[in-house]
Amino acid sequence: MAPNTFVLGLQWGDEGKGKVVDALAPDYDLIARAQGGANAGHTIVIGGARHALHLLPSGVLRAGKECVLGNGMAFDPEIFLQEIDRLARQGIRLQGRLYVSDRAHLLLPYHKEFDRLSEEGVGRIGTTKKGIGPCYADKALRVTAIRVGELSDPAAFRARLKDVLARLNPRLRALGGKAASPTDLADRTLRLAVRLKPFVRDTVTLLHDRLGRGRRMLFEGAQGAMLDLDFGTYPYVTSSSASVGGVCTGLGVPPKAVGEVLGVAKAYTTRVGEGGFPTECLGAEAKMGERLRTVGHEFGTTTGRPRRCGWLDVIQLRYAIAVNGVDAIAMTKLDVLDGLKTVRICTGYRLGGRRLTSFPASAALLGRVRPVYEDLPGWTSPTASARRWADLPKAAQRYVLRVQKLCGIPVRMVSVGADRGALIHLSRGRA
């Protein structure tokens, strides 16, 4: 029986977690998201049809599975309703199996306005402008935060929003932004609240009920280990705990309920937004970066921005594996490397005359390190139709085995295309 499993992005997000969650979901009873909000972008292709989800867990696409949006999330009610309406038009009904935590924090339009304004100045992070940072900042500040559960008492919600906006509107104006009308925003949000009501629950109690009944849970990570607020490439990170600790704080489940951690890593690396990226293909390698972007369709699901592309970085992966106690790897998009003469793996960083063996905490240092590469022969035959390990070209097998050796944990799955079926499951200890 599958243990409860956390599916974690091992890089800077966009690793293909949605596809891995979708593939694993049949073995689980419930799929839960613990953190982040509509900054996430999961694209799942089923029979040629693309489903792009931002706020809902990818598990919603599997009929009959219960899905939870946990207390650790920044919950945007408008996007939530848009996504459930879109799925309803495709015949996917979620009422009765999708639950939103009453402890989750409400993300309202003024959070997006703050996000937009702070991205205009110097020191921009390159955010998705979905209001994530301002919403979590309010949560930490407490006095300007509103939780989903507060929508259940309309009069109290109106009073609360009025007080919050009395504090926030002067700041919005001072930054050159648009102040929000307490009455209009309360009316608009309370209209949405009527539709939200059947989904809102005390999800902590619900999850503990399901744990008590032995239900198997899949915890769906959003963003990635290197975007974690504490352990990522700060300050160029998101504002939530994208790593394993976030599962516990973002859902109210104990650490021992997180049975296994499956880390998802692309066969190369991408990132969007600002921040250090040692293996980014720039300068003499710019053409390679362009090739990875074109072949891998590396454009943001949420913002459409071109992603920065580079080689696989084992120093970065080992750090993410250590922090999160990752048990095994799901490697995605191996097919994007098809046809290359040489494939590179970064096995060290050099800084001046020194060789670093661990991932630096400082953004300034990370920006200055130079990657040390190990070059492996590439493969000419396509991998896209491979469905078993033996179908992969020998050089592609060697690449996967080398990554496994360098990371010190098994590669459990290899994905070779966007479609649901384009996946090779490796038996334990096989590769």
Ligand code: IMP
């Ligand atoms: P925010 O989460 O919108 O505040 O953005 C902070 C940083 O995280 C930016 O570099 C974003 O590009 C990045 N980011 C946030 N969510 C995702 C995601 O789902 N995939 C990839 N990058 C993300």
